[in-house]
Amino acid sequence: MRLTRLLALLTSAVLPLGAAVPAVAAPAAPGQLKVMSVNLWYGGTKVNDYRAKQVRFLREQAVDVVAMQESYSVAAKELAAELGWHHYQASYSLGLISRYPITARYAPTSATGKTLKGAGIRIRLPQGKETVVWSAHLNYTPYGPYDACHAGMSTAQILRREEESQRPQEIRDILAELREELADAKRTPVILAGDFNTPSHLDWTAATRKSHCGYTIDWPTTKEVAKAGLTDSYRAVHPDPARGPGNTWSPVYPWNDEAGKPEPQDRIDFIDVKGSLRVLDSRTVVVGTPKPVPHHGDNEWTSDHAAVVSTFRFTA
Numbered sequence: 001m002r003l004t005r006l007l008a009l010l011t012s013a014v015l016p017l018g019a020a021v022p023a024v025a026a027p028a029a030p031g032q033l034k035v036m037s038v039n040l041w042y043g044g045t046k047v048n049d050y051r052a053k054q055v056r057f058l059r060e061q062a063v064d065v066v067a068m069q070e071s072y073s074v075a076a077k078e079l080a081a082e083l084g085w086h087h088y089q090a091s092y093s094l095g096l097i098s099r100y101p102i103t104a105r106y107a108p109t110s111a112t113g114k115t116l117k118g119a120g121i122r123i124r125l126p127q128g129k130e131t132v133v134w135s136a137h138l139n140y141t142p143y144g145p146y147d148a149c150h151a152g153m154s155t156a157q158i159l160r161r162e163e164e165s166q167r168p169q170e171i172r173d174i175l176a177e178l179r180e181e182l183a184d185a186k187r188t189p190v191i192l193a194g195d196f197n198t199p200s201h202l203d204w205t206a207a208t209r210k211s212h213c214g215y216t217i218d219w220p221t222t223k224e225v226a227k228a229g230l231t232d233s234y235r236a237v238h239p240d241p242a243r244g245p246g247n248t249w250s251p252v253y254p255w256n257d258e259a260g261k262p263e264p265q266d267r268i269d270f271i272d273v274k275g276s277l278r279v280l281d282s283r284t285v286v287v288g289t290p291k292p293v294p295h296h297g298d299n300e301w302t303s304d305h306a307a308v309v310s311t312f313r314f315t316a
Helices: 050-061 075-083 144-149 155-164 167-177 179-183 206-212 220-227 233-237
Strands: 032-039 065-069 086-089 095-098 102-106 118-124 130-137 190-195 269-274 277-285 307-314
Touching (some): 032 269, 050 075, 065 075, 075 086, 095 130, 102 130, 118 167, 144 206, 167 220, 269 277, 269 307
């Protein structure tokens, strides 16, 4: 394990002296782990009373670990303090919070000093098992579904621009940093969650062409994750993309004003897993029926993405 990128420091949320520990929903059953990935949308600041709404949502979902993107530099610390949890605010965008103790942090810098689009933690569960959880937030432009549905580019053009976006290289860099952990995943499972800003190769199939502007595309970023031996937890539970699209983008953008066309609805947020964890359940989650932008200010849901929540059981 490379110490240049692994900071073996225990971290925890610190509550003010004398403050009551907030009531928190019960954790997953023994031997299980419930994980969420959510893009907070500028930390949630686009919605009124966002922090209280986020805390309420996390308590209701009774998750154990949350991989956040667009955490606005403070969300991990502040949410963990409200919940009495442990946290790692890795960067402006990347943050993770955990019901269970954090035994190590993986910084968003590679062993060679390269800035990564991901960062992670290692957590220890009550039964002594450990799990590595990473949050990733890949580059957002150029965006493949716009190239397809708005610009009508050829598949070759779309794939060329996908490489230009750097997302495939960004995920390769993250997977390279996780090489040792992935090799040891049978003993210590690895979860890679986040906003990849790209669709999945499992979704744009011949059976779903009508939902994707007539295209069938082998999106390369998610293929890199699959090549590394990780399983898409949502597709493990919902293998048919036509019956269970699982769209996470976007509950508040049904229309694209710039293009003058409907906003492509797609699944761009993922929870991938390798090792001794079996997927029991996976779903996309929002609260209520969010009003679209620009009428979103009083939404109970504080993000422009749906969250992904997956429940796992340890198999060893």
